[in-house]
Every structure is written in C-alpha cells, then in structure tokens.
Amino acid sequence: MSAKMYPMQFEPILKERIWGGEKLKTILNKPINSKITGESWELSTVEGDVSIIANGSLKGKSLMDIINESPDEVLGTAVHARFGKQFPLLFKYLDAREDLSIQVHPNDKLAKERHNSFGKTEMWYVMQADTDSRIIVGFKEDSNKEEYLNHLENNTLVSILDDVKAKSGDVFFLETGTVHAIGAGLVVAEIQQTSDITYRLYDFDRVDAQGNKRELHVDLALDAINYNKVETFKNYDKVFNQSNVIVDCPYFTTNYLPLDGKVEVSKNGKSFTVYMCVDGNFEIESENEKYIYKKGDTVLVPAALKSFSLNGNAAVLEVCIV
Known part of the structure; x- marks a missing residue:
C-alpha cells in the first residue's frame, strides 16, 4: 500500500x-x-x-x-x-x-x-x-x-x-x-x-x-549556441489570490501567486505542484493538517493531494507540468 x-x-x-x-x-x-x-x-x-x-x-x-x-x-x-x-x-x-x-x-x-x-x-x-x-x-x-x-x-x-x-x-x-x-x-x-x-x-x-x-x-x-537575438524578459500580472501565468513552456508552467488571505486549490492529479516562497509567509492546509512556510522555503505537493488551501501574506511561485 x-x-x-x-x-x-x-x-x-x-x-x-x-x-x-x-x-x-x-x-x-x-x-x-x-x-x-x-x-x-x-x-x-x-x-x-x-x-x-x-x-x-x-x-x-x-x-x-x-x-x-x-x-x-x-x-x-x-x-x-x-x-x-x-x-x-x-x-x-x-x-x-x-x-x-x-x-x-x-x-x-x-x-x-x-x-x-x-x-x-x-x-x-x-x-x-x-x-x-x-x-x-x-x-x-x-x-x-x-x-x-x-x-x-x-x-x-x-x-x-x-x-x-x-x-x-x-x-x-x-x-x-x-x-x-x-x-x-x-x-x-x-x-x-x-x-x-x-x-x-x-x-x-x-x-x-x-x-x-x-x-x-x-x-x-x-553547436549549442543560438546566435540570434532573443527576448528573455517576461512581463506578468500580479492579481492577488490568483495564479498569474509567467512562463508556460513544454517543460514547466510557472505562475506568480501573490497571497493576501486564503485561496482554495483544486488539482486533477495529472501533475505534482511545487511552491517556492519568494517573500512573506504562508501555510498549506490539507486534510485538517497545517504546514507553515517562510521566505526561501520550497514545498512539493504530490499529485495525489487534489484539494488543499493556501493562506497567508506571501509571494509564491507555483510550478507544475501541464
């Protein structure tokens, strides 16, 4: 099991x-x-x-x-x-x-x-x-x-x-x-x-x-270098309590999630999710358990956890594979 x-x-x-x-x-x-x-x-x-x-x-x-x-x-x-x-x-x-x-x-x-x-x-x-x-x-x-x-x-x-x-x-x-x-x-x-x-x-x-x-x-x-000029800077939205897409590429999708309170998260089980706390503090609540994070913490939420909540005042990078 x-x-x-x-x-x-x-x-x-x-x-x-x-x-x-x-x-x-x-x-x-x-x-x-x-x-x-x-x-x-x-x-x-x-x-x-x-x-x-x-x-x-x-x-x-x-x-x-x-x-x-x-x-x-x-x-x-x-x-x-x-x-x-x-x-x-x-x-x-x-x-x-x-x-x-x-x-x-x-x-x-x-x-x-x-x-x-x-x-x-x-x-x-x-x-x-x-x-x-x-x-x-x-x-x-x-x-x-x-x-x-x-x-x-x-x-x-x-x-x-x-x-x-x-x-x-x-x-x-x-x-x-x-x-x-x-x-x-x-x-x-x-x-x-x-x-x-x-x-x-x-x-x-x-x-x-x-x-x-x-x-x-x-x-x-x-043979590895791209000799052409490239655009690398990414503009992105910063709407609070919402996953704002920064990068969506074949290898990963990264969202910017500024927290100011509580956000309910629902997943489909197809991908893990990783949260990197880049500022502030937040917690994840899952199955009546609370997990607390601060700036500089990284957390892996396994794909089997399909329903949980985030709560706090923080800036978080949310990463999964779509």
Missing part, C-alpha cells in the same frame, strides 16, 4: 561556488557556514544530489524512493506517463556575490546524444538585487559563429552580449542555446529541467584558491 501523501519539504543541498556569498543565510535562512555558498538545491534528483525529505512520516526517505514506490501519486499520471519515474525539474536558489561565468546549455537532442541527459531550459525570478545589478542574456544583435569566436579570442565577448539591469521581481526565461550569466549582487530562484550540463564559454579569467582557471567548453558550445 502506498504511503500517505502530504506537502513535503527537503533538506537543502548546499553548493560552494567561486562566485558565491552568504546571502542564502542572511536573506533565505539556509544553514550555511561558508562565505562562498552559491546554490541551495531545493528539489533535485540529479545523480549524486538527490533530495531527502525533511518533514513528516516519510522524513529521511529520498525523492527517488517515494517516486519509485508511488509514481502516480507523487508525479501525477500525466507526468509519470511522459517521463517515467524521473523527476523532470530542478529547483534552486542562487546567490551571486560575483558574476557567474558566461555559459550556455544544450537542448534535449544534444544533451541526450552527448550526456544522456535532459537539456536545460530554465527561468530566473529575481528575489533580491543590489543597486546596478545586471544579467547577461543572449546577443545584442543577431550574430554568427565567426563573429562570436573572433570576440572570444580577443577577450571582447561581453561587448556583443546583451547586458540587462535586473531588479527584484524581474523574471527571465532562457531557452536552451541562450548565452547567459547571472551578474553580481543578485539572489535568484531558478526553475529548470533536471540537468547539470553547462558549457562554460568565458570566466573573466578568474582563478580558484589554488590559482587554477576553471575549465572552458568552447568546442562543445559551438
């Missing part, structure tokens, strides 16, 4: 990065003790980094354990039919004390051929931005392989890339092939396909504590 399903939180998987800082602790209350923590993986089935349940009767089990035992109940009937017993998304918070490397992710076809992996379509929700923080997203104008390589060789790549100021509440949607970098001074919620495949193009000539530069993947990236 399947275990009883309930809203689940997971132990954060914390990642030190050369560009990381301490905001995941000071702003999001993550249990870090390093001055260079760049990422908190909230919900992951990436090999070697599988999330462990932190609450309730299934505490201590891994996300893969419960999917293997109850795929329809956890993933949903439609997600299970499409992806098998794979959890198709990865949820993170990132703190960029310095600029991230300029990078690109391959599409599903390339990632499958080269790495037996999903591609990496992703989106960013900016939770906090220092003054004049910016991101790099794609080319300023349509480019080509020759122009790109010429600028890469001459250390002038940044001059042909689109540099966009970013502020709290901004959303950027990055399809595979989009050259990008999160800039210094940003805390970001990231929703992406389950993939850890990144091709690093340029790293600002940084070295690590041992004086070594990080590996670049210039050759692998050439």
